[in-house]
Amino acid sequence: MTSVLEISGLKKSFGEKKVLQGVDLTVPEKKVFGFVGRNGAGKTTTMKVTLGLLAADAGEVSVCGETVHYGNTKTNRFIGYLPDVPEYYSFMTAMEYLKFCGEITGLPSNESKGRCEEMLRLVGLADEKHRIKGYSRGMKQRLGIAQALLGRPKLLICDEPTSALDPLGRKEILDVLVAAKEETTILFSTHVLSDVEHICDEMALLNDGKIVMQGSIEEVKSKRRSNAVEIQLEREADAKTLAGTFGGFQVIKPEVLLLKDAAVVSDVLRFMADHDMPFVRMEKQEATLEDVFMEVLKSGSGNGKEGK
Ligand SMILES: Nc1ncnc2c1ncn2[C@@H]1O[C@H](COP(=O)(O)OP(=O)(O)O)[C@@H](O)[C@H]1O
Ligand SMILES: [Mg+2]
Structure with a gap:
């Protein structure tokens, strides 16, 4: 599998503050990749190093197979970037602004109009005739994405594009x-x-200066050790017997039980079969990303990459 971005052993401190402490990250081609971390985790720092805007203390970053060097922006020809707070010439219209950006980035003028129109359509601003100064925050973010995509980048980097919306x-x-x-x-x-849960194919979680989890959303969710199982029995009396026999049940309703410890499911099933207990339904409660992260962060497994 080809990767567009490879980060290995990336370290960065600001004074005494160790922000990145050996970040390893691989972003495969043609995916939507979610880079998750609490405020101050070091997401923007990682992106700025990737863009050659900030010098790393250690480690290596490569974009489309080429090493990124601080201050030398050759690899940025592969990248479109939407900063966390994009700034605009607010007296322009979206079309004027995109054409202007096309001009300064060397987009061939015979291509420019068509490409700008195409990008404005993509972000839903094609019919917008107002000047940028009248735009909502979301419209500005969308214009920023149109601009970042103008030069057909291999990698689009968006820094918290949804956060203030x-x-x-x-x-x-x-x-x-x-x-x-x-x-x-x-x-x-x-x-x-x-x-992340809605649109990402893959994701990575940055915590305490390291990537503590990376993989597809399914892979990450499956990391959860205990998937609870809900069992609805036909007879309340059977539910009572089960709850009395096995320790780990939580009674949801008189005939509905929640089994927190999935490891004993087969024992429970055998018991139900042996004692002829019919059930209405039995289902695994799917873990949300939130559950998984809480579990990972609590267990303090910030000691390297899990999975992959
Ligand atoms: N130029 C800087 N000088 C000093 N500290 C910085 C600088 N940039 C970022 N930091 C600190 O590094 C940490 C990570 O910041 P940042 O990468 O912006 O996090 P995130 O984008 O995940 O919210 C924060 O504690 C922030 O205060
Ligand atoms: Mg940030």
Whole structure:
């Protein structure tokens, strides 16, 4: 599998503060990749090193197979970047702004108009005639994505594109990112887990200066050690017997039990079969990313990459 971004052993301190303490990260091609971590975890720092805007103390970053050097932006020809707080010439319209960006980044002028229109359509701003100064935050973010995609980057880096938005604005951005996946690989940072659950193919969790988890959403969810199982019995009396026989049951309703410890499921099933206890349904409660992260962070397994 080809990867667009490879980070290995990345370290960065600010004075005494060790922010990145050996970050290893691989972003595969044509995926939406969620880069998750609480505020101050070091997400923006990692992105700035990737863009050659910040010098690393140790480690290596490569984009499309080429090593990134601080201050030398050759690898940035592969990257489109949406900073956390994008700035604009607010007297321009979206079209004027994109054409201007195309000009300064060397987009051939015969291509420019068509490409700018295409990108404005992608982000839902094609019919917007107002100047940027009248834009909402979400519209500005969408314009930023259009601009970042203009030069057909191999990697689109978006720094917390949804963080300051209301639910509608947030959904619009997520939809745009999913649409942009046709064009490129997307790395976006967030501290909002539901955004990751909705649109990402893969994700990594940055905590205490290291990646403590990386993989597909399914892989990450399956890391959860205990998947609870809910059992609804036909007869209340059987539910009572089960709860009395096995320790780990929580009584949800008189005939519905929640088994926290999935390890004893087969024992419970055998017991039910032996004692002829019919059931209405039995289902595994799916872990949310939130559950998994709480578990990982609590267990303090911040000692390296799990999975992959
Ligand atoms: N230029 C800087 N000088 C000193 N400290 C910094 C600088 N940039 C970031 N930091 C600190 O590094 C930590 C990580 O910041 P950042 O990468 O912005 O986190 P995130 O984007 O995950 O919220 C924070 O504690 C922040 O205060
Ligand atoms: Mg940040």
